[in-house]
Ligand SMILES: Nc1ncnc2c1ncn2[C@@H]1O[C@H](COP(=O)(O)OP(=O)(O)O)[C@@H](O)[C@H]1O
């Protein structure tokens with residue numbers, strides 16, 4: 001028997017409060033109404049479900065409570081005029097290969113919404129696809145967003161989610177979701193530091209007692225590393241390469257610290273002088289050198305955050321170290337570089353690309369009141 005049935009069973013007339021027969025704990029009509037509302041809420045919840053979304057600048061992930069991550073797609077939309085041609089993986093495949101009239105747009109750039117209309121279409125598409133006709137009621141949605149966005153942008157995200165059919169929307173800052181996702185003790189009175197290196201930004205935050213004590217957001221993430229590689233290929237090899245090739249070079253031979261075994265790969269592109277296709281060999285050493293300036297920006301964001309750390313929490317960070325999440329955490333040798341530059345222990349999270357989405361899921365799982373009115 002459900003808990004509510006124990007207190008409000010058989011709501012027949014003679015059993016109502018005040019009746020002769022009533023030996024019931026519900027003693028007044030307002031109390032009875034209150035109980036009925038609770039019952040209706042519970043029934044309504046049976047027909048709804050909760051989802052978490054990591055709205056990243058490079059990738060969007062959708063987590064359905066009790067199921068896990070059900071969608072993982074690049075945050076890319078292919079547009080022809082004002083018509084959406086493709087969203088996600090299919091749209092990303094079009095980047096750099098699109099015929100003149102089709103443009104591939106990344107609506108979230110450098111941690112802010114660069115194109116509201118496109119962002120809106122993308123979010124709506126992902127929500128609809130992840131949810132399909134899972135329930136007669138729409139979902140309640142918890143969305144993790146870059147911490148640098150404005151009030152107007154926050155509002156725009158909420159609106160898009162409501163238009164996509166959400167019945168309730170809550171937002172959570174990305175570093176908080178990442179910290180929960182990697183299992184840091186965010187609710188405890190100890191300092192934890194999370195570094196989330198995404199596509200558009202690097203977010204560094206110190207968290208204690210469920211709040212962000214200090215955070216910093218740098219417009220320098222994986223995209224900036226890719227752009228640097230494109231410039232390097234042009235300057236050092238006279239080779240024109242697109243953003244996908246640059247990312248491929250970063251993932252296959254990129255590094256932040258000298259490697260035990262240095263790497264090399266063949267890169268195809270177009271010779272700037274002749275305009276003809278050309279193949280060159282690139283070495284991990286030269287790519288590391290090219291990435292140095294951008295990696296310095298990330299290191300100094302971490303150092304500045306450490307400088308702002310309240311003294312009571314600093315000793316926690318010295319003991320517990322820094323946890324790194326986001327796709328950028330996968331760059332070879334990153335933990336060696338960060339350890340060398342900060343002197344702190346560095347933990348790379350187990351699945352950095354999923355940390356934020358996992359965090360929204362855990363938050364939904366562990367808090368029943370996420371969508372309650374404040
Ligand atoms: N193995 C890897 N090495 C280096 N960078 C990587 C690797 N895998 C993915 N990335 C980079 O991670 C970034 C995407 O990370 P993600 O956390 O999904 O970003 P966002 O939260 O902004 O959507 C991209 O710039 C991508 O190139």
Ligand SMILES: [Mg+2]
Pocket residue numbers: 054055056057174196198199326356
């Ligand atoms: Mg992210």
